[in-house]
Amino acid sequence: MFRQGNVPWVKLNYVVIDAQGTAPRTHPPDLVELSAVSIEDGIMDRPVTWRVRPKERISRRGHKVHGISNADVALCPPFAAVAEAVRTYFGDAIPVGHNVRTSLGVMARKLPDWRPVEALDTLRLVLSTLDIRERRLSVLAEHLGLTGNIPEHLRPQGATWNALVTARLFVHLANNFGRQWTVSELRERGQWLCPHPVSRMQLLGERLTQ
Numbered sequence: 001m002f003r004q005g006n007v008p009w010v011k012l013n014y015v016v017i018d019a020q021g022t023a024p025r026t027h028p029p030d031l032v033e034l035s036a037v038s039i040e041d042g043i044m045d046r047p048v049t050w051r052v053r054p055k056e057r058i059s060r061r062g063h064k065v066h067g068i069s070n071a072d073v074a075l076c077p078p079f080a081a082v083a084e085a086v087r088t089y090f091g092d093a094i095p096v097g098h099n100v101r102t103s104l105g106v107m108a109r110k111l112p113d114w115r116p117v118e119a120l121d122t123l124r125l126v127l128s129t130l131d132i133r134e135r136r137l138s139v140l141a142e143h144l145g146l147t148g149n150i151p152e153h154l155r156p157q158g159a160t161w162n163a164l165v166t167a168r169l170f171v172h173l174a175n176n177f178g179r180q181w182t183v184s185e186l187r188e189r190g191q192w193l194c195p196h197p198v199s200r201m202q203l204l205g206e207r208l209t210q
Contacts, residue, residue: 005184009174010042012183014120015093016170018162019103022054023062030054031079031110032068034103035159036089037167039096042180044167048089049160052079067155079110087111095119098137098166100192116194118187122166125173125190141165144172 016037021029032054038045051068053076063069090111097103100121107114123135134140138156141147146168154161174181 005182005187007183008180009183009186010180013091013093014039014096014170015090016096016163016167017090017100017103017107018097018159018166019106020066020068020157020159020162021062021106022056023059023065024056025059025061028109029062029106030056031106032058032062032073033066033159034086034107035163036086037163038089038093039167039171042171042175044171047160047164047167049163050079050082050086051076052082053077066158068158083111087114090114096122096166096170098122098162098169099135104192104194119192119194120170120186120190121192122169122173122190124192125170125186128189129173129176137162137165137169140169144169146172 016039018035019031020033021031023029031052033049033051035047035049037047051073053073055078058068058070058073095104095116096119098121100119100123104116104119126132126140127135132140132143134143146165150161150164154164156162174186
């Protein structure tokens with residue numbers, strides 16, 4: 001069941017997520033780093049990030065994307081050790097992401113009992129709202145002036161940078177036209193219906209690249 005839609009978007013809670021992974025070429029990736037930003041009453045919280053030890057090696061391609069090496073995760077906990085903290089942080093908030101199905105696919109495998117019925121995709125919101133065809137988050141963020149005051153140690157395409165910038169992008173779009181959009185308007189432009197069961201997620205063949 002969808003929550004009420006004919007209300008300002010700030011009346012519901014959201015969790016912006018970005019997952020980075022091992023990036024194999026032949027099968028879905030395992031999780032390396034997850035970052036999330038809670039948005040309540042239209043106000044962004046600080047990013048929360050979990051770095052975990054995957055069950056397989058990080059590929060060269062994955063390292064090139066997010067900069068995390070196998071040595072970096074050698075002493076990190078497995079995801080099972082942080083799963084309950086992640087589940088609690090997500091709660092029943094609506095997931096948001098840039099090309100959100102990628103992170104949803106990963107989390108469906110790591111948290112099979114976390115089953116949101118919908119998510120909001122900032123990429124879909126951009127393409128349906130702005131007169132711009134650009135898809136890359138880093139370029140969109142620069143174009144819209146969303147990269148100010150980001151800590152220097154955060155790496156573009158890293159999970160924390162992506163989640164923070166995606167949260168800024170989401171809030172910018174939801175407030176961009178002189179009034180707060182309703183939840184229904186956000187759904188009309190950027191809704192992603194979450195397929196279940198998990199096996200359908202796996203068929204997406206998503207890759208953890210941005």
